[in-house]
Amino acid sequence: MTFTDEYKGDNAVEAHGNTKLHVIHTNNKKQMAITLAQYERHLSLQRHKIIGIDLEYNNDPEATQKPALCQLSIGKSHPVLLFQMSDSERCTVFDNFLADPRYTFAGFSIDGDKTRLERVKLEVANFVDIQKEWRVPEATKPLYSLGDVSGVLIDDYYNNMKKKITDDEHQRWAILPLSRRHIEYAVKDAYAAMAPVADTCVYAEGLQLTNTEWRSMLGCLMIANRGFRAPLLHRLRTADLQESWKLPSTIKFHAPSSGKLTLETEHKNGYGDMEVDYHIDSEDCINITTGWKDFVSQNGFEAGEVAMVFFYKEEDSIKFKIFTI
Structure with a gap:
């Protein structure tokens, strides 16, 4: 029946x-x-x-x-x-x-x-x-x-x-x-x-990932107790790799209007971290300023790579953990 x-x-x-x-x-x-x-x-x-x-x-x-x-x-x-x-x-x-x-x-x-x-x-x-x-x-x-x-x-x-x-x-x-x-x-x-494979893969608008980039991103997502459920995904442009990096206004992070944060990365050059300055501008965008260019140079970031950024607080410090894929 x-x-x-x-x-x-x-x-x-x-x-x-x-x-x-x-x-x-x-x-x-x-x-x-x-x-x-x-x-x-x-x-x-x-x-x-x-x-x-x-x-x-x-x-x-x-x-x-x-x-x-x-x-x-x-x-x-x-x-x-x-x-x-x-x-x-x-x-x-x-x-x-x-x-x-x-x-x-x-x-x-x-x-x-x-x-x-x-x-x-x-x-x-x-x-x-x-x-x-x-x-x-x-x-x-x-x-x-x-x-x-x-x-x-x-x-x-x-x-x-x-x-x-x-x-x-x-x-x-x-x-x-x-x-x-x-x-x-x-x-x-x-x-x-x-859901871990599909629902958590939140792509930035218009961003197209290759199968290799997509698989690499999933591996990065499997880090316990780090960041938001949906990280920022952004294909780096030449302008992003200059003196400062202005993140999209869609990224909201509760923090003082200016101060220092720690950038961490895992990249082709290995693990790295650096303390840099940031401020939140009149458009509510986070601007990473002093130290960003050195961080880019140290880690060999290149235009065209996809950056995946987790935002989190650890004790009294603010950290951005960046993967490029």
């Missing part, structure tokens, strides 16, 4: 803060095709076609375990799709979507997912493991969990994500109907798998 349960409006799933997610839970091939067609229309307009994916398994022994539920997300502005694989007929549209090489599917610790998909003769064409590709540099743990990464880049809420459901509940993904707790957990897993 086919079904489609929809969670939206007042019944939407709260992810964190004010973020609410529209959810479609279905085993209906027609509904699956409609939703994936909406995904494809949106993704056709995107430079980086990223889909968050996660799987929950049935309660068979591990050696024969198969997927029970597949969760897909392309961001908070579109429905999260929960496809009940354990109670559905084979869906060619779904199979072809997973196998489409145009898309990047972002998962977390995906080796187990790959094995279980193989058991039902399914393969994800472009499956990327966030845990392996974008681990936190110099982390105290060799590999962070999805909750750890999402807690750093999205919201502290995700730090305890795995505690939101019990071990007994984890055994019941193939038993319908799924509880509201199951639905909420599955939705947040899919959204959290996608």
Whole structure:
């Protein structure tokens, strides 16, 4: 028997803060095709076609375990799709979507997912493991969990994500109907798998990054407890590398109207830091002045490089950490 349960409006799933997610839970091939067609229309307009994916398994022994539920997300502005694989007929549209090489599917610790998909003769064409590709540099743990990464880049809420459901509940993904707790957990897993890769990549208006620059930027973002969730991204111009650098007025930073700040960088010339002067002008723009030219020279910045800048306070000092990619 086919079904489609929809969670939206007042019944939407709260992810964190004010973020609410529209959810479609279905085993209906027609509904699956409609939703994936909406995904494809949106993704056709995107430079980086990223889909968050996660799987929950049935309660068979591990050696024969198969997927029970597949969760897909392309961001908070579109429905999260929960496809009940354990109670559905084979869906060619779904199979072809997973196998489409145009898309990047972002998962977390995906080796187990790959094995279980193989058991039902399914393969994800472009499956990327966030845990392996974008681990936190110099982390105290060799590999962070999805909750750890999402807690750093999205919201502290995700730090305890795995505690939101019990071990007994984890055994019941193939038993319908799924509880509201199951639905909420599955939705947040899919959204959290996608958001660190896509939602935190806030590009400056008009800035186009190459795939190499984009991947490098993601690595920089995985620095725990540093800066805003969305750093400034800016392609350096010749004028930016002169005596001073005027940052865009869109960058607001609570600080005295003038003073000193510490610039830090990690660049082709290695790590460097320097204390420089700044002032906030009549247009509310931050101007980095005395010391900026020396900083540029010391680190070998060149026009055309993309600068990614984190702003943060450390004790009584203001720091800008700059990466060029």
